[in-house]
Amino acid sequence: MDHIDRTLLTHLQQDAAQSYAALGQAVGLSAGAAHERVRKLRERGAIRRTTVEVDPAAVGGAVLAYVMVDSVSWMGDSAEAFAALPEVLEAHVIAGSASVLVKVRTATTEQLQDVLRRIYAIDGVSGTQATVVLETFFERPVSPELGAG
Amino acid sequence: MDHIDRTLLTHLQQDAAQSYAALGQAVGLSAGAAHERVRKLRERGAIRRTTVEVDPAAVGGAVLAYVMVDSVSWMGDSAEAFAALPEVLEAHVIAGSASVLVKVRTATTEQLQDVLRRIYAIDGVSGTQATVVLETFFERPVSPELGAG
DNA sequence: TCTGAAAAGCGCTCACA
């Protein structure tokens, strides 16, 4: 994982549909060499998959909220319970008073309320504190340049 | 945006490198028709871009934290100040006592501390409350099937 | 809006350095 690899990752994050010739030119390599490096980045798992970025508002996810989930028992193996709710995009075990932090997207605040009800129904959950987002400044992928430290 | 479009989006999220022939077969259309639908999804902005999913841990982002940022003044036009910090992956204006919620990834907790210092230096910021993630259950893209309501 | 086919471009693999 050198500077060239990080630059390749940055360019692929911006546009994964570009040709290997263009990608190679951006880092001063031939198309074949760029292809080989990207193949290895996939092999190592640094690149997980090629995907498309979907506008949340276009598919019924205009309302964004973060929910602190309090519990009375250990939530360490409740991943599936949260994953079963399609509106829950992220679920993390956190340090602090609450035990799980989840990111939720719904079309309306009524649907958000329904998701909170379904979270509350999960075994061990004793309460929820929802924080509704009024405006999103930006959402962006992790910068490979952080690795340059 | 009908059922076919939502299915196309779901398949593209899973693998944007597959052929239009395979994509069309998944929804019962010819490659040409699938191509035309995807082209329109891009045109409308439902698909923002084709990208790669990068493993955060592979590029110096192993530590994840959410930070509530309190302020003494209106933070509505401080988007650039947060965007200038590469470790800040998301920044949202929120309802509630704090005024901005940010998602941060760093390699170490020492670097997280440094990011908090730089956030504190932003004009109007009066305090930060960081919540460190101990374990991530999952992080996934918005489900196009939400739109089926 | 779809199908089917033709043309142009690219991915992938190879021999070689």
Place this chain on the structure above:
DNA sequence: TGTGAGCGCTTTTCAGA
């Protein structure tokens, strides 16, 4: 780990329905 070239497949386009 790199280059450059070839074959084969895919993207992209278009006429027709």
